[in-house]
Amino acid sequence: MPQQTIPVELYYWPTPNGHKISIMLEELRVPYSVKYVNIGKGEQFEPSFLKISPNNRMPAIIDPEGPGGKPISVFESGAILQYLGRKFGHFYSAEERQRTEIDQWLFWQMGGLGPMAGQAHHFRQYAPEKVPYAIDRYTKEVNRLYGVLNKRLADREYLAGDYSIADIASFPWTRSYENQGQDLNDFPNMKRWFEAIAARPAVQRGLEVGKERRSNLADDKEAQKVLFGQTAR
Known part of the structure; x- marks a missing residue:
């Protein structure tokens, strides 16, 4: 290194x-x-x-x-x-096959989980008026994405096998699951993944950066x- x-x-x-x-x-x-x-x-x-x-x-x-x-x-x-x-x-393999596996789930987060969770947050928490269609649309889409995550984690510890940037990218967007209208108990594999990442000391330190400013x-x-x-x- x-x-x-x-x-x-x-x-x-x-x-x-x-x-x-x-x-x-x-x-x-x-x-x-x-x-x-x-x-x-x-x-x-x-x-x-x-x-x-x-x-x-x-x-x-x-x-x-x-x-x-x-x-x-x-x-x-x-x-x-x-x-x-x-x-x-x-956290990012030099081997092409493994790197491609990581990239798929990184871009899944960038193009799906992050934007959809963000929209769910917006319409559930911040929108000046409640728009039932938008709340239902984005809450259900986050639920679908959580289901994808849960299924992926059924036979592996992390998204691309070993802990990687795909997990680092996805985890922060799942921390506010309640504000997204979700229950982690509905997704046991995801819950196990979530708790394992949350327990990592480096993750805990990273989440503390600027916490008092929010x-x-x-x-x-x-x-x-x-x-x-x-x-x-």
Whole structure:
């Protein structure tokens, strides 16, 4: 494993996507410094941050010891996990068949579990008016995805066999299962997986990063305006 002499810069806020990267860095035991991006106050729109993350979303990283010894910035949590896994040689296989297995479940999380759980959260917790169709639609879709996860874990400990970036990506999005209208007891294989990951010391450390800064978004109307009213302008 390469030795990191200069800390990785983590641009972060304590959300499920942010937790993916704080957990990964803790698992790797790589030195890092946290640059908080308060998304409720619009700090993600600052020009200095947009140079790193043009999609105005955190997390993002700057690795001062990137390829060729030159700094590199990476945005999008899945891409960051892949980059760190490749660089440090942990939680992301160098063998093509196993790496493909990991990638499938990483992209399943990025394209399905995360967005659908996020929509379930929005319409169940934050929407200014209750929209029964939307609540039912996204709650059922999360339930379907939990079922996929539960079936996958019926004959293996983790999503791609060994603990990997696929698990690191998926776990944070399952922590608020109650707010998504789900009961883990309905998914015993997933529950076993969830509890095993939650017990990992590095996961616990990663979840503590910036915990004190997180507020109850459901009560913060100004933050909701910033987060839920974005357009191209």
